[in-house]
Amino acid sequence: MISSVLVWSYGLLFAFCLAAPFNLKQPLAFCQFNGSVCCNSHEDLKLQKQFKAVNVSGSCSSLLKSLLCSKCDPFAAELFRAESESRQVPVLCNSTVSSDKSTQSLADIDFCARFWSECQNLSVTNTPFASQAGDGGVNSTISEIWKSRNDFCKTFGGSSDESSVCFNGQAVSFNMSKVTGPPSPSGICLEKLSNGSFLNMEPHPDGSSNRVLLSDQAGVIYLATVPSQGSGQVLKIDKTNLFLDLTDEVHFDAELGLLGIAFHPDFLRNGRFFVSFNCDRVKWPECSGRCACNSDVECDPSKLDSDDGGTPCQYHSVVSEFFSNGTYVKPVEVRRIFTMGLPFTSHHGGQILFGPEDGYLYFMMGDGGSKGDPHNFAQNKRSLLGKIMRLDVNNVPDVNAMSEFQLWGNYTIPKDNPFTQDKNLLPEIWAMGVRNPWRCSFDSERPSYFLCADVGEDKYEEVDLITKGGNYGWRYYEGPLPFNLSTSSKTRKKNSSKISNPIFPVMWYNHSDVNQKERSASITGGYFYRSSTDPCLYGTYLFADLYAGVIWGGAETPLGSGNFTTSLVPLQCASDSPISCSSDTDSSLSSSSSVPLGFIFSFGQDNNKDIYLLASSGLYRIVRPSRCNFHCSLENETSIAPSRQPDRSPPSQSSSQRLHNKISNFVVNLLAWCFLLVVIQRK
Numbered sequence: 001m002i003s004s005v006l007v008w009s010y011g012l013l014f015a016f017c018l019a020a021p022f023n024l025k026q027p028l029a030f031c032q033f034n035g036s037v038c039c040n041s042h043e044d045l046k047l048q049k050q051f052k053a054v055n056v057s058g059s060c061s062s063l064l065k066s067l068l069c070s071k072c073d074p075f076a077a078e079l080f081r082a083e084s085e086s087r088q089v090p091v092l093c094n095s096t097v098s099s100d101k102s103t104q105s106l107a108d109i110d111f112c113a114r115f116w117s118e119c120q121n122l123s124v125t126n127t128p129f130a131s132q133a134g135d136g137g138v139n140s141t142i143s144e145i146w147k148s149r150n151d152f153c154k155t156f157g158g159s160s161d162e163s164s165v166c167f168n169g170q171a172v173s174f175n176m177s178k179v180t181g182p183p184s185p186s187g188i189c190l191e192k193l194s195n196g197s198f199l200n201m202e203p204h205p206d207g208s209s210n211r212v213l214l215s216d217q218a219g220v221i222y223l224a225t226v227p228s229q230g231s232g233q234v235l236k237i238d239k240t241n242l243f244l245d246l247t248d249e250v251h252f253d254a255e256l257g258l259l260g261i262a263f264h265p266d267f268l269r270n271g272r273f274f275v276s277f278n279c280d281r282v283k284w285p286e287c288s289g290r291c292a293c294n295s296d297v298e299c300d301p302s303k304l305d306s307d308d309g310g311t312p313c314q315y316h317s318v319v320s321e322f323f324s325n326g327t328y329v330k331p332v333e334v335r336r337i338f339t340m341g342l343p344f345t346s347h348h349g350g351q352i353l354f355g356p357e358d359g360y361l362y363f364m365m366g367d368g369g370s371k372g373d374p375h376n377f378a379q380n381k382r383s384l385l386g387k388i389m390r391l392d393v394n395n396v397p398d399v400n401a402m403s404e405f406q407l408w409g410n411y412t413i414p415k416d417n418p419f420t421q422d423k424n425l426l427p428e429i430w431a432m433g434v435r436n437p438w439r440c441s442f443d444s445e446r447p448s449y450f451l452c453a454d455v456g457e458d459k460y461e462e463v464d465l466i467t468k469g470g471n472y473g474w475r476y477y478e479g480p481l482p483f484n485l486s487t488s489s490k491t492r493k494k495n496s497s498k499i500s501n502p503i504f505p506v507m508w509y510n511h512s513d514v515n516q517k518e519r520s521a522s523i524t525g526g527y528f529y530r531s532s533t534d535p536c537l538y539g540t541y542l543f544a545d546l547y548a549g550v551i552w553g554g555a556e557t558p559l560g561s562g563n564f565t566t567s568l569v570p571l572q573c574a575s576d577s578p579i580s581c582s583s584d585t586d587s588s589l590s591s592s593s594s595v596p597l598g599f600i601f602s603f604g605q606d607n608n609k610d611i612y613l614l615a616s617s618g619l620y621r622i623v624r625p626s627r628c629n630f631h632c633s634l635e636n637e638t639s640i641a642p643s644r645q646p647d648r649s650p651p652s653q654s655s656s657q658r659l660h661n662k663i664s665n666f667v668v669n670l671l672a673w674c675f676l677l678v679v680i681q682r683k
Contacts, residue, residue, distance in 0.1 A: 031069035039072035040501050053126040060119040066169045075172040088128035093166040094157025111168045112157035116149045185536040187570035189628035192579040194235040194619040201604025205267040217257035219250030234578045244329040251280040259350025265359050273324045276352045279316050287316050289339030297383040299375050313341030317348050338409040344369025347436040356447045360414050363389040366436035372485045373475040378433050381425045390430035418469035433472040439525030453525025461523035462505035473502035480504050506564045507554045514548040522546040526603035531610045534625050536632035544600040571595045574627040
């Protein structure tokens with residue numbers, strides 16, 4: 001048997017399916033994997049039919065079967081290099097390891113050579129190799145197209161070195177024996193920097209300053225300066241010179257208001273800035289758009305009940321574009337990106353984010369409100385409610401695109417959105433089946449990790465790993481279990497349908513576990529901690545609950561597996577906090593917290609990757625654990641974050657190539673900053 005591919009700690013890379021892994025109740029008939037897989041039974045049957053059509057026998061038969069089934073491998077994305085160019089054949093292990101390296105055990109792994117030896121006379125017709133055979137080679141054999149083993153393995157092979165994964169004919173496995181992550185945190189130390197209550201926080205897009213943008217739910221965006229740690233100073237906000245004031249346009253209520261802000265990735269050159277908010281068409285005539293409840297989704301707005309005093313589609317979700325020079329934005333809308341009327345007054349998410357790798361705008365939208373998603377919007381492929389959207393705001397749609405896609409505003413559709421695989425899906429949709437996504441983030445070290453917290457209804461709050469085309473189950477599932485409606489029999493009948501391959505959360509908790517007092521819970525998503533301030537938190541995903549006043553830490557074990565374990569992390573306030581957290585003992589506080597946070601609305605992050613809590617009682621920053629007498633053995637050893645993951649470059653790059661790229665990027669960035677300083681000095 002060929003030994004499994006080994007991937008050492010330095011080269012660990014995110015490597016999930018091309019879509020998302022899931023567990024099947026019944027094992028696949030053709031491609032047999034243990035545990036999670038990337039193929040459903042329908043896809044498995046297609047692969048079986050493809051294998052039979054090739055009509056291969058002998059020793060090549062088992063090799064071809066394993067190659068076809070590699071797409072079902074839970075680590076298929078790495079095998080097919082999903083983040084570089086798309087390929088139909090996985091990277092085949094091709095031994096190039098020298099005998100004097102510690103990885104010599106890999107030298108015996110030469111699946112590419114073995115495949116050539118056994119299958120060189122195989123016709124490429126109906127095989128994955130046909131995609132690279134050219135127009136004249138689809139009826140030829142492998143050896144007729146690629147004249148030698150060297151040519152074949154140059155095209156399809158890749159070495160399993162310290163930074164890559166290749167296919168050896170078996171399921172890819174990760175040897176984690178050399179991985180030593182940071183020790184578990186004994187607690188989180190906070191300092192209070194402001195008594196103000198904010199909903200959104202974004203680091204200034206200059207990428208290096210200590211400035212941040214803060215916004216409140218009423219519609220005001222502030223430019224603020226964050227003091228250095230240990231200075232004893234507080235957050236500085238110039239309220240006489242607001243960054244942007246949208247209070248005349250924003251409708252502010254319990255779940256309505258200014259809900260998201262995002263800078264364009266190229267902000268320093270183009271000054272583009274985006275805001276997500278709710279408006280009231282009765283009070284603001286420019287608040288006008290199609291209703292999310294319409295004939296396309298078999299929903300009649302006239303038959304909807306009024307909700308909290310508002311008529312159906314009186315309130316809208318809006319994404320607008322503004323221009324800024326980095327200091328002040330004139331309150332004049334440059335372009336309306338998106339406008340949609342809401343059936344009810346709750347569950348409409350509202351956060352906006354730019355993808356760190358693709359540059360597209362992600363827009364989080366809840367199911368529209370009311371108990372149990374009565375119209376099943378989240379599962380309706382013709383509705384944008386209960387979805388995560390992905391929009392291209394860099395290109396203005398032409399008349400043909402507006403007509404073809406019936407767009408909701410001024411954006412275009414990324415060509416690789418999931419609608420290209422599912423023609424029934426609205427083109428804006430990236431993922432579906434969410435109830436009310438409240439705070440999502442991309443991991444700054446591993447951008448493929450896109451985590452969203454999704455607010456539950458009856459029992460469970462959850463954190464989902466969002467992938468292209470993923471269906472996260474609501475309203476058929478809440479958390480890890482089926483959701484049982486307790487409403488009318490008509491509504492229950494609507495919920496009797498099944499969905500194939502729902503993606504279950506990677507983390508969740510039960511309401512009763514966190515909030516006995518309020519009898520309610522509402523998750524608040526956060527970030528992977530990537531600051532060097534608390535090295536024992538490094539790589540931990542932090543999230544909270546609106547009501548509970550506690551923070552969870554999610555640790556992935558092993559790295560790259562998608563398997564998380566969560567635990568409550570104790571909170572304390574530093575005795576030298578610039579603003580006293582509280583001098584009184586609050587009997588209602590959780591045993592995991594000695595800080596009266598109130599409601600935890602959101603998390604924030606600055607240019608140093610330090611994490612902040614945005615709560616009703618104020619703004620808090622996570623600081624060194626020793627300031628609260630928490631012990632972290634790594635705190636004084638180094639200022640560099642431990643176990644830092646390498647940048648995700650294509651697996652085929654050598655170590656020297658990666659170093660060359662990093663140096664090149666550093667030089668380019670340095671020259672850009674020098675140019676910027678010259679421009680500033682000339683003004």
